[in-house]
Amino acid sequence: MKKRFLSVLGMAMSAVMLFSACGGSGTSSNTGGSTSEPTNKAVVTTSGGGAEATGTTDKDTLVFVMNAEPTSMEPGATSTGDSYPRMTNIQIYETLLRQKMGDKTTLEPLLCDSYEFSEDGLHINFAIKQGVKFHNGDEMTVDDVAYSINKALAMPNVQELADMIEDAEVIDDTHVQVNLKYAYSPVLNILVNPAFSIISQKYYEQCQADGTNFGRNPMGTGAYKFVSWQNGANIKLAANENWHKGDVAIKNVEFRFMADATTAAIALESGDSDIFYGVDSADLPRLRENPDINVLSVQSAGFYFIALNTDGPNEALKNDKVRKAINMAVNRQEIIDGGQDGVGWVTECPITPGIFGYQEDFHADPYDVEAAKALLAEAGYPDGLTIQMKTPESSYYSRPAQVIQEELRQIGITVDLQVMERGAFNTDVGNRDYESIYFWIGSSFPDADNIVYKLFHSQFAHSGLATNMACINSPEADELVEKGRQELDPDARMEIYKQLSELNNENAWYIPILTSTNTLCARNYVNNAYGDSAAYYYIADWSFNRE
Amino acid sequence: MSDFNTTAVVDAIPVHKYKKKSQAYVIWRRFKRNRMAMIGLVLFTIMLIVAITAPLYIDYDKDVITQTISMRYQGPSLAHPFGTDHFGRDIMSRVLWGARISMFVGVGVVAISLFIGSILGASAGYFGGVYDNVIMRIMDIVLAIPGTMLAITIVAALGGGIANLLLALGIEQVPKMTRIVRSSVLTLKRQDYIEAAKACGTGNVRIIFKHILPNAIGPILVQATLTVARTIISIAGLSFIGLGVLPPAPEWGAMISEAKTQLMNYPYLVYAPGIAIVLTVTSLTLIGDGLRDALDPKLKN
Numbered sequence: 001m002k003k004r005f006l007s008v009l010g011m012a013m014s015a016v017m018l019f020s021a022c023g024g025s026g027t028s029s030n031t032g033g034s035t036s037e038p039t040n041k042a043v044v045t046t047s048g049g050g051a052e053a054t055g056t057t058d059k060d061t062l063v064f065v066m067n068a069e070p071t072s073m074e075p076g077a078t079s080t081g082d083s084y085p086r087m088t089n090i091q092i093y094e095t096l097l098r099q100k101m102g103d104k105t106t107l108e109p110l111l112c113d114s115y116e117f118s119e120d121g122l123h124i125n126f127a128i129k130q131g132v133k134f135h136n137g138d139e140m141t142v143d144d145v146a147y148s149i150n151k152a153l154a155m156p157n158v159q160e161l162a163d164m165i166e167d168a169e170v171i172d173d174t175h176v177q178v179n180l181k182y183a184y185s186p187v188l189n190i191l192v193n194p195a196f197s198i199i200s201q202k203y204y205e206q207c208q209a210d211g212t213n214f215g216r217n218p219m220g221t222g223a224y225k226f227v228s229w230q231n232g233a234n235i236k237l238a239a240n241e242n243w244h245k246g247d248v249a250i251k252n253v254e255f256r257f258m259a260d261a262t263t264a265a266i267a268l269e270s271g272d273s274d275i276f277y278g279v280d281s282a283d284l285p286r287l288r289e290n291p292d293i294n295v296l297s298v299q300s301a302g303f304y305f306i307a308l309n310t311d312g313p314n315e316a317l318k319n320d321k322v323r324k325a326i327n328m329a330v331n332r333q334e335i336i337d338g339g340q341d342g343v344g345w346v347t348e349c350p351i352t353p354g355i356f357g358y359q360e361d362f363h364a365d366p367y368d369v370e371a372a373k374a375l376l377a378e379a380g381y382p383d384g385l386t387i388q389m390k391t392p393e394s395s396y397y398s399r400p401a402q403v404i405q406e407e408l409r410q411i412g413i414t415v416d417l418q419v420m421e422r423g424a425f426n427t428d429v430g431n432r433d434y435e436s437i438y439f440w441i442g443s444s445f446p447d448a449d450n451i452v453y454k455l456f457h458s459q460f461a462h463s464g465l466a467t468n469m470a471c472i473n474s475p476e477a478d479e480l481v482e483k484g485r486q487e488l489d490p491d492a493r494m495e496i497y498k499q500l501s502e503l504n505n506e507n508a509w510y511i512p513i514l515t516s517t518n519t520l521c522a523r524n525y526v527n528n529a530y531g532d533s534a535a536y537y538y539i540a541d542w543s544f545n546r547e
Numbered sequence: 548m549s550d551f552n553t554t555a556v557v558d559a560i561p562v563h564k565y566k567k568k569s570q571a572y573v574i575w576r577r578f579k580r581n582r583m584a585m586i587g588l589v590l591f592t593i594m595l596i597v598a599i600t601a602p603l604y605i606d607y608d609k610d611v612i613t614q615t616i617s618m619r620y621q622g623p624s625l626a627h628p629f630g631t632d633h634f635g636r637d638i639m640s641r642v643l644w645g646a647r648i649s650m651f652v653g654v655g656v657v658a659i660s661l662f663i664g665s666i667l668g669a670s671a672g673y674f675g676g677v678y679d680n681v682i683m684r685i686m687d688i689v690l691a692i693p694g695t696m697l698a699i700t701i702v703a704a705l706g707g708g709i710a711n712l713l714l715a716l717g718i719e720q721v722p723k724m725t726r727i728v729r730s731s732v733l734t735l736k737r738q739d740y741i742e743a744a745k746a747c748g749t750g751n752v753r754i755i756f757k758h759i760l761p762n763a764i765g766p767i768l769v770q771a772t773l774t775v776a777r778t779i780i781s782i783a784g785l786s787f788i789g790l791g792v793l794p795p796a797p798e799w800g801a802m803i804s805e806a807k808t809q810l811m812n813y814p815y816l817v818y819a820p821g822i823a824i825v826l827t828v829t830s831l832t833l834i835g836d837g838l839r840d841a842l843d844p845k846l847k848n
Contacts, residue, residue: 261808262807262808262810262811266811280808282808282809282811282812283808283811285812286811286812334616337616337619338614338616338619338633338634338635341633393789395808398789398794399633399805402614402634402794402795403614403616403634405794405795406612406613406614406634406795409612416793417793417794417795418706418707418793419707419789419793419794421703421789424703
């Protein structure tokens with residue numbers, strides 16, 4: 001008996017050793033891979049282990065770790081709010097304008113020299129920058145610009161972002177005009193979205209003709225050229241020597257995918273990677289204390305909310321008193337503390353804090369358990385009720401949802417919480433197969449319209465783009481959304497969004513909960529690395545500290 | 548006709564009863580001599596008592612699922628021997644309550660698979676022929692699908708929750724039970740006493756349940772014990788990947804999964820549920836091994 005126990009122990013130990021051996025070889029082969037890359041012949045450094053972080057005199061590859069992999073790098077082929085293709089695409093492609101470094105509210109020209117609005121605000125005339133070359137050496141023409149914009153407008157994913165843009169047309173050899181269906185003040189912000197990246201018409205059509213997948217063989221005018229894409233492992237880029245804005249400081253970029261956030265945080269701490277996007281709140285305090293790491297946290301461009309399906313299978317949720325009771329039963333600070341380790345901002349109006357239209361002074365019905373119970377009794381549910389709530393399986397969703405579940409239990413509502421695999425969750429949301437969800441919505445550019453149009457307009461209540469997740473069909477909300485969209489005066493627009501926030505609070509369609517952070521963690525020898533609420537990280541802005 | 552049968556069986560009962568009792572005693576004596584198996588039995592009995600009596604000293608609503616956000620991540624102390632979790636819930640109460648869930652599902656799965664497996668296996672073994680072939684080939688098909696994959700597929704299709712978990716893991720175990728029961732039945736059905744019962748005109752159902760299954764109980768019992776252990780591991784695994792018991796129910800695997808992100812900062816979060824899984828599964832495995840040795844007729848001394 002003793003012998004058998006010992007042999008079991010031995011087996012367990014050898015298993016542990018096997019695992020640790022695998023971990024070790026994995027890391028070293030990765031480092032080896034980056035040195036043997038043909039593009040950085042001149043250097044031998046990284047293999048010594050990035051751990052000797054400060055001695056970066058000849059380091060030339062930036063390892064950028066993220067949790068997920070883009071599905072395609074074709075502009076507009078993915079959701080316009082998706083930050084993963086955005087991080088890779090803005091290195092390879094360029095748009096007419098970009099956000100100024102470190103100041104997302106200011107735009108600066110990138111592929112244009114200047115632009116001019118027509119008096120009625122319906123046309124924008126862009127003077128296209130001349131002498132810009134694609135990675136294959138072809139010169140970028142006005143035809144490429146107009147083609148790229150019109151191609152993007154035809155993509156289904158771009159509709160909810162840019163349905164006010166009619167088309168783009170070539171005026172002369174140096175000018176392209178973008179025509180709008182109606183005047184829309186934040187339109188330039190839309191053109192910054194990587195969906196409107198300029199691609200080569202010739203190359204794209206050639207890809208179509210010979211069956212090459214453009215989304216996996218991207219080519220643009222950006223600071224970095226595409227080198228390779230290994231599924232599930234990495235995407236490698238190399239500097240574009242003919243970039244129209246000069247040379248970049250960092251010569252090679254490797255985007256590495258690590259699904260587990262804790263593993264990725266440890267890789268950053270050990271120096272295996274230089275940049276990490278997608279940190280889990282649990283690892284944040286530790287990384288903040290690390291003197292070698294800069295934690296660049298900014299408010300995220302989206303917020304988390306509960307959407308109550310007002311047209312779903314649960315009759316109780318059609319009753320506005322029940323919805324208002326739920327609204328009063330949530331304690332937002334507690335959800336942030338318990339569900340997000342205290343990282344986040346209370347959000348009470350259905351607009352992300354920090355973007356145009358956010359109502360700083362607006363407050364939703366205050367947290368009041370007794371009033372909520374009374375309201376529930378008044379609505380005809382004195383003994384409580386059961387509602388189903390679906391949420392994706394990431395801890396960003398499931399943990400706050402569990403606090404909500406507990407808070408609603410306090411007023412007698414039993415929440416049947418279903419934590420679902422992301423794909424299955426998306427399918428159910430698309431089919432409107434839920435009673436309520438705990439989910440997130442982001443803005444592609446810092447303007448309230450981008451969010452409220454998606455959330456409140458009845459047009460999206462039952463169409464394929466299932467962004468009106470409460471299934472609201474309210475003429476009043478439609479009217480406010482449309483007014484806000486077409487109004488040009490900022491003060492008048494603020495007033496409209498205030499009314500909309502109040503309307504939402506009265507009806508409790510959506511219960512905004514919290515705004516999280518968008519955090520970029522960088523080794524401290526990466527100069528100029530900055531946080532960005534929508535993950536617009538232009539690596540060309542960065543450099544390695546050579547001291 | 549039926550009157551005659553009853554009398555025959557009634558006559559047989561006293562002899563049968565006496566023999567059975569003494570055999571159980573022999574088995575128990577042999578089992579008792581196996582020290583590891585006894586340790587397992589004691590451990591498992593303690594677990595079982597905890598699981599059954601938990602409601603007497605733990606209030607589910609108050610102690611197990613009520614969150615106290617201000618009390619998050621309290622280390623082990625007198626008030627909270629295993630500390631508190633990320634929602635400020637007492638880990639000890641949750642682990643003790645978790646024993647109920649694991650035991651319930653574990654035993655439930657065995658009950659389901661044993662019920663279906665006994666009927667299918669016994670009938671297939673007893674009747675043989677085409678019927679046997681059809682049943683066993685169906686079982687082979689189910690067996691060809693990796694168990695965890697099958698369970699994940701079923702749970703993913705039907706959604707989480709204890710009922711679906713029982714179904715998923717139960718279906719996974721049915722073929723194994725069927726095969727074991729069938730093989731026992733095959734060896735028993737040619738025995739003289741079965742021939743005798745047949746000669747008396749006893750019905751097939753009666754022969755299977757009264758004369759064959761009680762004598763095939765040994766291997767079934769061993770398999771059942773080991774299945775409970777395996778099932779507890781499976782539940783923990785499925786809950787760990789978010790497909791098992793739904794929150795806020797305290798399931799050991801789910802508790803470990805929730806604590807995973809905080810492993811670097813608050814390692815004590817995983818100690819209690821982890822040790823609970825190890826102890827329960829080890830004790831059941833030891834009992835199973837002990838039973839196998841005790842029931843093996845070749846080991847009679």
